[in-house]
Amino acid sequence: MVQLTPNMPYITLRVKFVKRAELQYISHLDLVRTMHKIIARAGLPLWYTMGFNPKPKMIFAAPLSIGTESECEFVDIRLVDRPPEEEVLRHLNANMTENMRAVAAYYPETKLTDLKWLRYRIAVKTEGASEALAAACAEYLLGDEVLVKKKSRDKRSEEQPSVNIRSGIREIIAGFDGECIILDAVLSADASAFLNPEYVVSALRGALGILSSGNLLAEYYSVLRTEAYREDMTPFD
DSSP states (O other): OOOOOTTOOOEEEEEEEEEOGGGGGSOHHHHHHHHHHHHHHTTOOBOBOOSSSOOBOEEESSOOOTTEEEEEEEEEEEESSOOOHHHHHHHHHTTSBTTEEEEEEEOOSSOGGGOOEEEEEEEEEOTTOSHHHHHHHHHHHTSSOOEEEOOOSOTTOOOOOEEEOGGGEEEEEEEEOSSSEEEEEEEEOOTTSOOOHHHHHHHHHHHHOTTOSOOTTTOEEEEEEEEEEOTTSOBOO
16 A cells, blocks of 8 residues: 555546446445555555545546446546556456456546546337337437436425426437337536436336337347547547
8 A cells, every 4th residue: 555645646547447247236335445445456556535534636527327338438546656658557457357348548638527428328128119210219319308207305295396308408309229219319518407217218108109118028128338528529638
């Protein structure tokens, strides 16, 4: 462990990694614990927080919901030295798996707050899936109102107010692959207006009746995060 003095300077290392397959079902808290072990075993020159129980400092961008896969996760890790990027990547992946592996490690010029948009591939297998239903999905999501029910913070209230999530949808391209409706969606990643892709599915369920049969073998969906962008839609890095 690095022995620290107050206000010790640090260097920010950014790691881009994937989280696929069964690892989509671990919680964000479990991911944080797992990443702690990975970076410690990788032997990185970590910067530690002060206090009774020092810990390495890590900041994740737009944490995933359980059940969402991703090809573009980002975590900023504070270091006290600047090892070569190739060496960092090699040591990280020696302690990771195929389904959670680092694809890049670098010293960024951007802030995590520069991340504004995320692209998702949402595949929906539902009764009546067709080109026509895919077109109806796109038309609704690009309309003036895309309404979802959100749980009230007032536990005494059974009312679920409807919220219009349209401002968080930048792009929607919908198609049909012969089995599933495929939505290519660019959604807000801004910390003050983050749009969970689960809300997109919920809105379509409420408006168009998709995924309403209750048959989990016949109807299901998957979500994959594929790309990240800045405000002007240039790639985030």
